[in-house]
Amino acid sequence: MSTDAEEVNEDRRKYEFRKVIEELKEYEGSGTQLVTIYIPEDRQVSDVVAHVTQEHSEASNIKSKQTRTNVQDALTSIKDRLRYYDTYPPKNGTVLFSGAVDAGGGQTDMVTRVLDSPPEPIQSFRYHCDSNFLTEPLEEMLTDKGLFGLIVLDRREANVGWLKGKRVEPVKSASSLVPGKQRKGGQSAQRFARLRLEAIDNFYQEVAGMADDLMVPKRHELDGILVGGPSPTKDEFLDGDYLHHELQDHVVGKFDVSYTDESGLYDLVDAAQDVLADQEVMKDKSQMEEFFEQLHTGEKATYGFGPTRQNLMMGAVDRLLLSEDLRSDVVVYECPNDHEEYEVIDSRHDDPGHVCSECGEEAEKTDREDVIEHLMDIAEQRGTETKFISTDFEKGEQLYDAFGGVAGILRYSTGV
Numbered sequence: 001m002s003t004d005a006e007e008v009n010e011d012r013r014k015y016e017f018r019k020v021i022e023e024l025k026e027y028e029g030s031g032t033q034l035v036t037i038y039i040p041e042d043r044q045v046s047d048v049v050a051h052v053t054q055e056h057s058e059a060s061n062i063k064s065k066q067t068r069t070n071v072q073d074a075l076t077s078i079k080d081r082l083r084y085y086d087t088y089p090p091k092n093g094t095v096l097f098s099g100a101v102d103a104g105g106g107q108t109d110m111v112t113r114v115l116d117s118p119p120e121p122i123q124s125f126r127y128h129c130d131s132n133f134l135t136e137p138l139e140e141m142l143t144d145k146g147l148f149g150l151i152v153l154d155r156r157e158a159n160v161g162w163l164k165g166k167r168v169e170p171v172k173s174a175s176s177l178v179p180g181k182q183r184k185g186g187q188s189a190q191r192f193a194r195l196r197l198e199a200i201d202n203f204y205q206e207v208a209g210m211a212d213d214l215m216v217p218k219r220h221e222l223d224g225i226l227v228g229g230p231s232p233t234k235d236e237f238l239d240g241d242y243l244h245h246e247l248q249d250h251v252v253g254k255f256d257v258s259y260t261d262e263s264g265l266y267d268l269v270d271a272a273q274d275v276l277a278d279q280e281v282m283k284d285k286s287q288m289e290e291f292f293e294q295l296h297t298g299e300k301a302t303y304g305f306g307p308t309r310q311n312l313m314m315g316a317v318d319r320l321l322l323s324e325d326l327r328s329d330v331v332v333y334e335c336p337n338d339h340e341e342y343e344v345i346d347s348r349h350d351d352p353g354h355v356c357s358e359c360g361e362e363a364e365k366t367d368r369e370d371v372i373e374h375l376m377d378i379a380e381q382r383g384t385e386t387k388f389i390s391t392d393f394e395k396g397e398q399l400y401d402a403f404g405g406v407a408g409i410l411r412y413s414t415g416v
């Protein structure tokens with residue numbers, strides 16, 4: 001149960017991070033006025049304060065008064081924030097952003113944002129000044145991480161390794177004693193061919209053993225295995241069932257790759273881009289397929305903000321499906337005579353207004369909240385799982401376009 005709850009919070013944190021990053025990416029400053037600091041969890045806060053103090057005093061050499069003031073203000077604001085921490089920053093570290101951003105018409109606004117405890121540990125300290133905030137390292141942490149086993153082979157050599165997220169990690173290699181096609185004089189052709197086949201068979205077994213040792217212990221975490229090499233080697237290898245049967249089931253694609261040294265592992269990942277993109281949305285796809293199946297043949301589907309919210313409130317939603325691209329607010333209206341309350345989803349710039357159906361008075365806006373946070377709050381209270389669905393596939397796009405980005409798979413049919 002606790003892991004479920006943690007997972008929910010993890011999704012929520014990722015969403016909150018994504019939103020702040022989207023905001024930060026919009027900002028621009030002139031020159032190199034926008035300061036970003038990445039602090040790993042094992043870096044003493046006092047070290048960082050000393051670094052920032054140093055930068056602050058160096059900034060006094062900046063000629064333009066405006067720039068100098070802006071940079072020093074940003075650094076002061078960062079120093080103020082650093083006071084909130086004890087000796088070390090929180091788990092996984094922290095990222096601080098501060099600077100004077102263009103507000104149009106020659107004006108600037110001072111912006112300061114702090115992102116504590118990112119989803120992955122910050123690897124190294126970075127102090128960065130630019131006309132934009134540095135968000136890429138955080139964005140990489142937010143992309144879905146996969147674990148893929150990699151095998152490249154021909155009859156001469158083989159390499160195995162991992163693809164972890166976007167990083168290729170070569171692990172082991174082997175080279176074969178398979179003789180070339182040219183037989184030496186005096187050897188019978190038949191005997192030569194037999195020896196050669198034996199050597200090939202031995203080599204495939206060796207490669208499979210190498211892959212088994214590496215990947216069988218991780219088979220439950222694996223998202224797939226990619227196999228590369230020239231034809232017919234990789235086909236012989238796969239068709240011959242050399243791999244452990246549980247690994248064989250994990251093979252998601254085979255690809256023509258010219259090199260079978262370490263660089264071949266990188267070529268394999270390049271060649272497999274389409275398959276990898278498919279794998280990334282595979283889990284989202286199966287959620288959406290289940291939703292559509294319920295929509296067409298069953299009764300356990302709900303969609304659109306209003307009905308989904310109502311079902312959520314009833315505790316009838318098993319899984320809440322939210323489009324990753326959904327960015328809207330929920331506006332709460334209340335009748336001034338206390339007749340009714342409405343929650344309406346609207347786009348950030350277009351507010352339709354509401355009239356009480358009982359007394360006809362214009363309802364008052366009493367609250368405005370991010371729609372995803374609003375729905376996730378209810379979901380958490382009702383023990384409903386939330387799934388974010390990407391728009392990188394057709395049914396994911398449909399969730400966004402046709403269903404307003406909000407849908408649910410129900411525990412039971414409610415008729416709502």
Ligand SMILES: [Zn+2]
Binds near residue numbers: 336340356357
């Ligand atoms: Zn009313």
